[in-house]
Amino acid sequence: MPLTIGVDVRDLRVAKTGTRTYLEEVCAAFKQLQTDEIHFKFLDTDIPVYAGSNRVLNLIEHARYQLWKQVGLPLKAFFSRCDIVFCTDNFVPLIHLGYKTIPVFHDAFFFESPEAYGRLWLWLYMKTAIPAARRSPYVVTPTQYAKKQISNYTKLPDSKLAVVPEGPKNLPFTDLGGDDLLDKLSLARGKYILHVGSLFKRKNVPALIHAFSKLRGLGYEDLKLILAGPIPSSSYENGIDEIRKAIEATHMDQYIIIPGYMSDDNLSLLYKNALMYVFPSINEGFGIPILEAFKNDLPVLVANNTCLPEVGGDAVVQFDPFDTNDIFQKIRQVADDEDLRSDLIKKGRARLQDFSWQNTALQLIEIFKKAV
Numbered sequence: 001m002p003l004t005i006g007v008d009v010r011d012l013r014v015a016k017t018g019t020r021t022y023l024e025e026v027c028a029a030f031k032q033l034q035t036d037e038i039h040f041k042f043l044d045t046d047i048p049v050y051a052g053s054n055r056v057l058n059l060i061e062h063a064r065y066q067l068w069k070q071v072g073l074p075l076k077a078f079f080s081r082c083d084i085v086f087c088t089d090n091f092v093p094l095i096h097l098g099y100k101t102i103p104v105f106h107d108a109f110f111f112e113s114p115e116a117y118g119r120l121w122l123w124l125y126m127k128t129a130i131p132a133a134r135r136s137p138y139v140v141t142p143t144q145y146a147k148k149q150i151s152n153y154t155k156l157p158d159s160k161l162a163v164v165p166e167g168p169k170n171l172p173f174t175d176l177g178g179d180d181l182l183d184k185l186s187l188a189r190g191k192y193i194l195h196v197g198s199l200f201k202r203k204n205v206p207a208l209i210h211a212f213s214k215l216r217g218l219g220y221e222d223l224k225l226i227l228a229g230p231i232p233s234s235s236y237e238n239g240i241d242e243i244r245k246a247i248e249a250t251h252m253d254q255y256i257i258i259p260g261y262m263s264d265d266n267l268s269l270l271y272k273n274a275l276m277y278v279f280p281s282i283n284e285g286f287g288i289p290i291l292e293a294f295k296n297d298l299p300v301l302v303a304n305n306t307c308l309p310e311v312g313g314d315a316v317v318q319f320d321p322f323d324t325n326d327i328f329q330k331i332r333q334v335a336d337d338e339d340l341r342s343d344l345i346k347k348g349r350a351r352l353q354d355f356s357w358q359n360t361a362l363q364l365i366e367i368f369k370k371a372v
Helices: 018-033 055-079 119-135 144-154 178-184 205-217 240-250 264-273 288-295 308-315 324-336 338-352 357-371
Strands: 003-008 038-043 084-087 100-103 139-141 161-163 192-196 224-228 256-260 276-279 300-303 316-319
Touching (some): 003 018, 003 055, 003 357, 018 038, 018 357, 038 055, 055 084, 055 119, 084 357, 100 119, 100 139, 100 357, 139 144, 144 161, 178 264, 192 205, 192 264, 192 288, 205 224, 205 240, 205 324, 224 264, 264 288, 276 324, 288 300, 288 308, 300 308, 300 324, 308 316, 308 338, 316 324, 324 338
Parallel strands (some): 003 038, 003 084, 084 100, 139 161, 192 224, 192 276, 300 316
């Protein structure tokens, strides 16, 4: 009998950031690795999913989400004769109908920043996600740092927490339309600093803006800063007000571009033509953009905290994210030193060999086999 893995793909209907990338990429890898010995069933709801901003409809959608996790998904997994139910969004079914469950805990944000989540969502997390994780033979985490934090807050045993690194998003590699996009955004090739990610408060973007302002003040007047990524809908997590205040305070409005959500094609072009990638976040569970920057031959600078040094290894320049002068000095160092940029690009290519979605999928399959 083949091992049958049920993968919850409902989140593809609503997720837009790193959680979507994880689910898309790992499903694509699973499909390539399917054999007579291991089958994958991609389980989805039959009910339309609301992804708007209406508060009442969002509350209804939260209820439907829990109904899917605790009723719809278990039934579909049962009738699909699944041996494992794998969920990449923290929540797995509490009920086990002949299968075992394995969730992915990408980070410990629920515990570290509870103010960013509604009371109902936190209550449901504590009453369903954590008990279900305790019932699961394994809980997947992306880094040793995430594992440490999750273990600390949940008290799950280390033996249950399995570290499985992620990979870079598979962006299209074409330069067609590059000039048009750069012209539209008033950018020149190799003349801008790139940051990619949803504009959450924890991304610490205002610190990057103040460091960039110092850089321009010292004569780097041909450089611009682009902050590519969607604006979060949650008022608790949304950092756009602080970002706009920082731009106003530094008078950088002509030199900082915030284009919002970018298609994969346009995101690829932005990576391909940047001078460097800077990641000043103060809390991450993994940091996929680091790998995307490596893949596009960009020098990478990261904050010296949480998981970012673990992912970047010796292929990144680190800085103190709470010290705008240190951020400025490190950016200046990379901007001035062509040999350093070349060395970082070379090390980034080598570092990238340790990360791929195929490796992620293979490691997950080994965990599934151990679980049964």
